[in-house]
Amino acid sequence: MTDKDGFALVADAVGKRFGGLRRPGRWALRDCDLRLPTGRVCALVGPNGAGKSTLLALAAGLSVPTEGTVTVLGTDPASARTRVGYVAQDKPLYPQLTVAATLRLGADLNPERWDARTAERIVADGGLDPKARVRALSGGQRTRVALALALAKRPELLLLDEPMADLDPLARHELMGVLMSQAAQFGTTIVMSSHVVAELEGSCDHLLLLGGGRVRLAGETDDLLEAHLRVSGPARTALDGHTVVESRTTGRQLSALIRPTGPLPADLRTSTPALEELVLSYLRNPEAPGTTSAEPEKAAL
Numbered sequence: 001m002t003d004k005d006g007f008a009l010v011a012d013a014v015g016k017r018f019g020g021l022r023r024p025g026r027w028a029l030r031d032c033d034l035r036l037p038t039g040r041v042c043a044l045v046g047p048n049g050a051g052k053s054t055l056l057a058l059a060a061g062l063s064v065p066t067e068g069t070v071t072v073l074g075t076d077p078a079s080a081r082t083r084v085g086y087v088a089q090d091k092p093l094y095p096q097l098t099v100a101a102t103l104r105l106g107a108d109l110n111p112e113r114w115d116a117r118t119a120e121r122i123v124a125d126g127g128l129d130p131k132a133r134v135r136a137l138s139g140g141q142r143t144r145v146a147l148a149l150a151l152a153k154r155p156e157l158l159l160l161d162e163p164m165a166d167l168d169p170l171a172r173h174e175l176m177g178v179l180m181s182q183a184a185q186f187g188t189t190i191v192m193s194s195h196v197v198a199e200l201e202g203s204c205d206h207l208l209l210l211g212g213g214r215v216r217l218a219g220e221t222d223d224l225l226e227a228h229l230r231v232s233g234p235a236r237t238a239l240d241g242h243t244v245v246e247s248r249t250t251g252r253q254l255s256a257l258i259r260p261t262g263p264l265p266a267d268l269r270t271s272t273p274a275l276e277e278l279v280l281s282y283l284r285n286p287e288a289p290g291t292t293s294a295e296p297e298k299a300a301l
Ligand SMILES: Nc1ncnc2c1ncn2[C@@H]1O[C@H](COP(=O)(O)OP(=O)(O)OP(=O)(O)O)[C@@H](O)[C@H]1O
Pocket: 018, 019, 025, 026, 027, 028, 046, 047, 048, 049, 050, 051, 052, 053, 054, 055
């Protein structure tokens, strides 16, 4: 038993810097520590350039960290590759192949684990002609083929980089349902980056928010929501001692999103924020201190 058992994805002090030794670029990821328990559906959010794709590529074993270690399914990412499904942001496929030939290639590359029925059903549900060439498909149709390949592999960890970005609303709804049923049926861990937070609400039970290459929020969604409060009350109310993520005063009214660290002034009204509101507050306030474990502050209440 190691401290990494029970986790699908672990990052220990991971940093990634692009560029060569002579001209090193900026850090795309820095001091990244995270522990994602097995079986979770994790939303990976953050502004453009935050490091989401970089983290997913490291977990997929397509790139190596400059410092620190990434552990996937208890081993190094390259060794875990057959047990991991990865759909990159640009959904790379062979343009000259037909849809049917693409699925056959998936089956040939994954002889042990291939679930042909799942692949064929996902493609058929999108009304795709198996004889159509990939180059003739729309962006959303290509995404469907890429998701069919990744899901048919029956991965233990599924890494999806903005999988829903170019799907129409019905396709999003349907494929999100397919992902959720895969997670429920096989205990698949899913990490899914997205800019549409509302779409992740209700599906994701874990949240990872990156900002400027660092982890700002990480934990079970319910714990993170419980650790925060939306408060409103008289403008002069002092919030000293509490962690203020965002605060606004309009006339004589104060409204704020905080992580309380003890009892609050009696004249404040409080409510639990929605996930989208929580994420937007952190995105609007890049300097607000994050938390990677909701427990210590809750314990202080
Ligand atoms: N191959 C590369 N070479 C040089 N810099 C890179 C490379 N890939 C990413 N970066 C840089 O690393 C940082 C993180 O990029 P990354 O693509 O991981 O962000 P992201 O959170 O996925 O962004 P987005 O939401 O726009 O997709 C950015 O500053 C980016 O310019």
